[in-house]
Amino acid sequence: MTNQEFIEQIAAYVKKYAASFGICVHSPVIAQAILESGWGKSKLASTYHNYFGLKCGTKWTGKSVNMTTQEEYEPGTLTTIKDNFRVYDSMEEGVKGYFEFIQLARYQNLRGITDPKKYLETIKSDGYATSSDYVQNNMRLIEQYNLTQYDKKGGNTMGRTAQDVLNVMRSWIGYSEVNGKHKQIIDLYNSHKPLARGYAVKYSDEWCDTTVSAAAIKAGVVDLIGTECGCEQHIKIFISKGIWIEDGTIIPIPGDIILYNWDDATQPNDGYSDHIGFVEKVVGNVITVIEGNKNEAVARREIPVGWGYVRGYARPKYASGGTAPSNPTPSKTLDEIAREVIKGVYGNGSDRSKALQALGYDPNKVQERVNEILKGNATPSKSISQVTKEVIAGKYGNGSDRRAKLAAEGFDPDAVQAEVNRQLKGSGTSVAYYKVQPGDTLSGIAQQYGTSVDRLVQLNGIANKNLIYVGQKIRVK
Numbered sequence: 001m002t003n004q005e006f007i008e009q010i011a012a013y014v015k016k017y018a019a020s021f022g023i024c025v026h027s028p029v030i031a032q033a034i035l036e037s038g039w040g041k042s043k044l045a046s047t048y049h050n051y052f053g054l055k056c057g058t059k060w061t062g063k064s065v066n067m068t069t070q071e072e073y074e075p076g077t078l079t080t081i082k083d084n085f086r087v088y089d090s091m092e093e094g095v096k097g098y099f100e101f102i103q104l105a106r107y108q109n110l111r112g113i114t115d116p117k118k119y120l121e122t123i124k125s126d127g128y129a130t131s132s133d134y135v136q137n138n139m140r141l142i143e144q145y146n147l148t149q150y151d152k153k154g155g156n157t158m159g160r161t162a163q164d165v166l167n168v169m170r171s172w173i174g175y176s177e178v179n180g181k182h183k184q185i186i187d188l189y190n191s192h193k194p195l196a197r198g199y200a201v202k203y204s205d206e207w208c209d210t211t212v213s214a215a216a217i218k219a220g221v222v223d224l225i226g227t228e229c230g231c232e233q234h235i236k237i238f239i240s241k242g243i244w245i246e247d248g249t250i251i252p253i254p255g256d257i258i259l260y261n262w263d264d265a266t267q268p269n270d271g272y273s274d275h276i277g278f279v280e281k282v283v284g285n286v287i288t289v290i291e292g293n294k295n296e297a298v299a300r301r302e303i304p305v306g307w308g309y310v311r312g313y314a315r316p317k318y319a320s321g322g323t324a325p326s327n328p329t330p331s332k333t334l335d336e337i338a339r340e341v342i343k344g345v346y347g348n349g350s351d352r353s354k355a356l357q358a359l360g361y362d363p364n365k366v367q368e369r370v371n372e373i374l375k376g377n378a379t380p381s382k383s384i385s386q387v388t389k390e391v392i393a394g395k396y397g398n399g400s401d402r403r404a405k406l407a408a409e410g411f412d413p414d415a416v417q418a419e420v421n422r423q424l425k426g427s428g429t430s431v432a433y434y435k436v437q438p439g440d441t442l443s444g445i446a447q448q449y450g451t452s453v454d455r456l457v458q459l460n461g462i463a464n465k466n467l468i469y470v471g472q473k474i475r476v477k
Contacts (some may be wrong), residue, residue, distance in 0.1 A: 003145075006040050010051070011150045013095035019164045021099035022111035024218040027147035028119045029098065031138040034145075040091075043067070049088040052098045056084040061313035063087035075324040102128075112222045116151070117144055162255025162318045168215045169278050169290040169298070176297035180302055182207060185292065189214040193388045196228045204425040209234055209276045211292025212257060224316040231259055238314040246270065248310030249397075250348045252279045258289055263471050265433065265460070273311045277301070285345055286306075286463060292466065295469055302463035305345060306397065309473075337361055338369040357391040373410075388419045393458045436472040449476040 001009075010033045014026045023029070037045035044050045048065055056064045064084045086101075102110060106126045112118045120135045131137070138295040142148060152358050175181035183203055189210045190200045201210050216225040226237035236325040238244035238257070248269050252258060256279040261271040277291030278301065289301045303310070337356070345354045353363040382390075387406070396402040403413040434445055442465050446453045457465050459475045468474070 001040065003039055005035075006034070007145060007147070009091060010034075010040075010095065015093050015150070016092075017096050017099050019220070020158055021103065022116050022218045023099065023102075024112055024220040025116055025119050025151045027142045028123075028138060030114045030140060030147050030150060031116075031120075031141040032098075032139050033095070035137055044085055045094075048085070049090055050086050051094045052101070054086045054097060054101050056086055078119055105187075108188075108217065109193065110191070111116075111217055111220045114151075116148065131337055139239075162253075162316075165215055165219045165255060165318075166222060166278060166290070168218045169211075169280070172211070172215075172292075172298040173290065173300070174298065178296065182292075182297070185211050185298075186213045188217055189227070192217045192222070196230075196233065199229065201229050205229070206293055207360075208291055208293040211298060212278065213278050215278070221316065221318070224318065225257070231276045234276065235259065235312075235314075237275060238444045241317075243314045243316055245313045245315060245358065248308075249306040249311065249401075251305055251345055252282060252287060252313050253315070254279055254281055255316065257316070258287075259311040259313070260309045261311045261399070262309060262372055262471050265475060267306060267308055267310075269308060279313075287398040301467070304461040304463065307461055308394075310411065316376070333429075334365065334369050338366055338373055339409055341366060341370050342373060344401070379474065382409075382430075384411065384416060384419055387416055391416060391420050394461070403454050432475070432477045433473045434476050436468050436470055436474060438470050440468065440470075442466075442468055442474075445474055445476065451476060 003006060007030060008031050011026065014029050014033075018024070018026055018029065024153075030396065033040075033051040036042075037051040040046060042065060044053065044065075053069070063086075065087050066082055066084050068080060068082050069085075086097060088097050101107075102123070107123065107128070109126070110119060110122055117135065117139055120138050124134050125127070140374050147348065162335055172181075172185060175185060186203060186205075186207055191294045192213075196213075201207065207229075210229045211223075212225070212234070213227040213229065216222050216227060224241070224243075226234065226241065228234035228237060235244060258277055258279055258315070259273040260275040261269050261273050262275065275291070275293075277294070279290040280288045280290050282305070285305045287303050287305060287307075289303065290298065291301055292298050294301060341352065341356075346356060356363045387409070390396060391402065391406075396405045399407050405415055406413045432449075434449070436445075442453050442456055442462070444454055453465055456462065456474060456476065459477075462468070
């Protein structure tokens with residue numbers, strides 16, 4: 001194998017695994033493999049696929065081999081010792097093993113580093129190597145073989161896309177206080193220094209924002225998101241980074257960070273934020289969010305666009321990339337999707353085009369139908385009685401937004417409003433809320449207030465009637 005072939009093979013595996021372990025720069029890792037393995041020709045590398053001189057330590061439970069090595073405990077003086085080294089089954093496993101190795105707490109400050117020299121200086125100071133020339137020797141290899149080209153190909157973008165962060169969150173789904181795995185998330189957060197406000201999160205603390213921050217640490221995007229364990233404090237960080245959107249009614253995109261205020265169920269919601277998560281996807285009018293500490297676990301939540309409890313969103317400045325479903329199949333008619341566009345469900349400009357394409361629609365054809373509808377070629381698909389009930393339930397929003405949505409569906413907004421006023425006046429309707437207590441179910445709340453589960457679902461925009469949480473405010477009439 002030539003030197004260039006060795007570089008290309010190592011670089012491919014580094015690119016494959018660096019992101020998922022939070023490492024943003026590739027060239028120093030490639031250089032380390034060259035230096036530690038003698039271009040893959042050392043016995044430890046060629047026979048046992050250990051390209052980084054990784055010793056077993058106390059946590060290794062895999063195969064091992066005892067070999068002689070030299071360490072420079074004192075500058076200029078080499079000491080020969082025997083030690084146990086890790087054994088891997090392939091080059092790929094050996095490279096992956098490197099990233100698994102640097103998950104030790106002492107190496108957590110490698111996450112997010114994008115400068116090759118800083119990476120090498122940091123890993124050496126953390127105790128990875130004893131050689132006094134370690135940084136210089138690796139930097140010479142980087143310069144001689146132009147290894148920074150692999151940073152340009154992927155090093156500065158890998159681990160910095162929305163999908164990379166979401167993959168971390170997906171890997172934690174099911175981590176909970178019941179199985180104790182939430183401690184791993186808290187431990188990861190606490191390992192990253194400096195701690196926000198100097199506070200180490202306890203296992204008994206609320207840990208929703210700790211999860212968001214830990215995901216940023218693992219994905220190598222701390223510089224884009226920051227770290228905090230308090231939602232309201234994190235908003236201050238988002239504002240300082242220029243990524244905060246003080247609007248709970250927008251159509252978010254995957255990777256956005258959503259914040260809630262459970263004390264207010266109406267928009268605009270500018271109250272104190274007390275919960276947080278990552279937007280995983282948006283399909284039609286439904287947002288899927290992955291959250292830490294949702295019922296004491298990492299889990300998904302489905303909510304409608306513009307849900308009253310949403311405080312706002314942070315939109316980190318990720319690099320482009322990520323994954324999307326291939327060849328998606330449209331699930332709605334052209335008329336249905338056009339009406340949703342008019343309502344603002346898919347945003348505007350390029351954001352709208354991308355969202356429509358992701359769902360399998362031709363943005364140009366959708367726009368043509370939007371134009372036709374706006375010109376008056378739309379026929380109401382519901383009776384005025386039906387749409388009035390939906391207006392009262394809050395499905396059409398308020399003010400100018402409501403009027404625009406009604407007009408887009410072919411209704412006379414003034415006629416609908418007149419019917420709304422008549423029905424509310426005749427029924428003596430007043431608004432009331434109930435705060436969910438431990439052990440409550442939606443059916444029990446419905447029975448208590450003499451209403452139905454379906455009515456509560458309608459009033460509150462609840463996506464899954466089997467999922468409510470303690471402290472949630474439920475509109476009961």
